[in-house]
Amino acid sequence: MPMLKTYKYICVALVSVCSVMPAVAEHYAMSDTLSSSTTTPKRYTSREEARKALEKDRHSTFFTGFSVGVDLVGPIMDAASSRGSVEGMCRAHLLETYFPVLEIGVGTCNHTDENTNLNFSTKSPYFRVGCDVNFSKNKTTGNRILGGVRYGFTSFEYDISAPPLVDPNWGTSLPFEMHNIKGKKHWAELLFGIESRVCSFLQIGWAVRYKFTLANQSADHAHPWYVPGYGRNKNGIFGANFNLIFEL
Amino acid sequence: MKLNLLHLFCFIFMLNLCACSEVECPLDSVVVMTCGLYDADTKEKLNLEQTLTVQPMGKDTVFLNAANDMSDFVLPLKYAETTDTMLFHFSDRWGQTATDTLVVCHDNIQHFESVECPTVVFHQLISVDWANENGAAASFVTIDSVAIVRKLVDYADVENIQIYLRSAR
Numbered sequence: 001m002p003m004l005k006t007y008k009y010i011c012v013a014l015v016s017v018c019s020v021m022p023a024v025a026e027h028y029a030m031s032d033t034l035s036s037s038t039t040t041p042k043r044y045t046s047r048e049e050a051r052k053a054l055e056k057d058r059h060s061t062f063f064t065g066f067s068v069g070v071d072l073v074g075p076i077m078d079a080a081s082s083r084g085s086v087e088g089m090c091r092a093h094l095l096e097t098y099f100p101v102l103e104i105g106v107g108t109c110n111h112t113d114e115n116t117n118l119n120f121s122t123k124s125p126y127f128r129v130g131c132d133v134n135f136s137k138n139k140t141t142g143n144r145i146l147g148g149v150r151y152g153f154t155s156f157e158y159d160i161s162a163p164p165l166v167d168p169n170w171g172t173s174l175p176f177e178m179h180n181i182k183g184k185k186h187w188a189e190l191l192f193g194i195e196s197r198v199c200s201f202l203q204i205g206w207a208v209r210y211k212f213t214l215a216n217q218s219a220d221h222a223h224p225w226y227v228p229g230y231g232r233n234k235n236g237i238f239g240a241n242f243n244l245i246f247e248l
Numbered sequence: 249m250k251l252n253l254l255h256l257f258c259f260i261f262m263l264n265l266c267a268c269s270e271v272e273c274p275l276d277s278v279v280v281m282t283c284g285l286y287d288a289d290t291k292e293k294l295n296l297e298q299t300l301t302v303q304p305m306g307k308d309t310v311f312l313n314a315a316n317d318m319s320d321f322v323l324p325l326k327y328a329e330t331t332d333t334m335l336f337h338f339s340d341r342w343g344q345t346a347t348d349t350l351v352v353c354h355d356n357i358q359h360f361e362s363v364e365c366p367t368v369v370f371h372q373l374i375s376v377d378w379a380n381e382n383g384a385a386a387s388f389v390t391i392d393s394v395a396i397v398r399k400l401v402d403y404a405d406v407e408n409i410q411i412y413l414r415s416a417r
Binding site for chain 1: 365
């Protein structure tokens, strides 16, 4: 019985020490941090010297932040026409010169031609990855001249419907409906754009893109008329974005 | 102010850029089967001396009306059915006549090019059979054999079948 009590007291003591240890360690860590942060701020003789020092500091810093943005052209096109997209982007800032970027969106199309009454519809996601390069001389102002490349991919399904086909020789009517036709497309983009700073965390920017097909896959007798993320299904087309960008 | 106007201008320009489109429909959107006429002995292309009229079986329509001095012609196929039976009426200046039957079996493929272009039906030839009136020897001209050279019947003006004719001597 006395042995049992002894073991019980030893266990309680061990558990108490283990629970207190993290708090003690944190206390000593905080003490070190406080002691090292009490440094004297550096003084510069002129504003120009301070600006150059800041630029040098930012240039020497590899990762200077990241930003997120939304495209405004896509939703407006969706509201005003038969096709559009909702797209967001996220990018990292490296040396304020290189900006690896990821763009993800959903492209939609529900178009009926007024002459043929043919309807094409699709709604599928897409993504693009790439990198932009800032060519402006002054890289700290937030105003940028960008050139970049993208790789894009989408796997999508589309529907086609048309008025019934009438055989001119026999007069018979054949319904024309195709549903859930699968397609895939890989493409590349060359991009040129300009961004300007509106306030400390907000920027606006536009970009013009030249897109061309790398590879695609679709039904032999029903090529897609519109590809989400790419646009009209032709090789060598232009597109554009107008982005609202939030720097974090 | 200038920068905001520049951005506004670029925004409107880009909306127009995205709205541009052009129509690219095939100029020839008629889908017909191209038939070539050949001599059964020499296997060379034949310029038909007799008159040929082609009708579908069971209908008064005429696909080819009293044509001669030609070496190829086109025939439409049905959209909704997979077998076409056509009657080939040959006649010459001496009043001789002969009627052969051609049976074409095919699949029908609905084809979509673009929303601006009308939809069409392509055909995939499976087999072609023929029958001679009163046997081959009794006719002054008769279909000796038929060969499929291109199975897909589409917009292209390319020979699909070769019809070998034998003339009685």
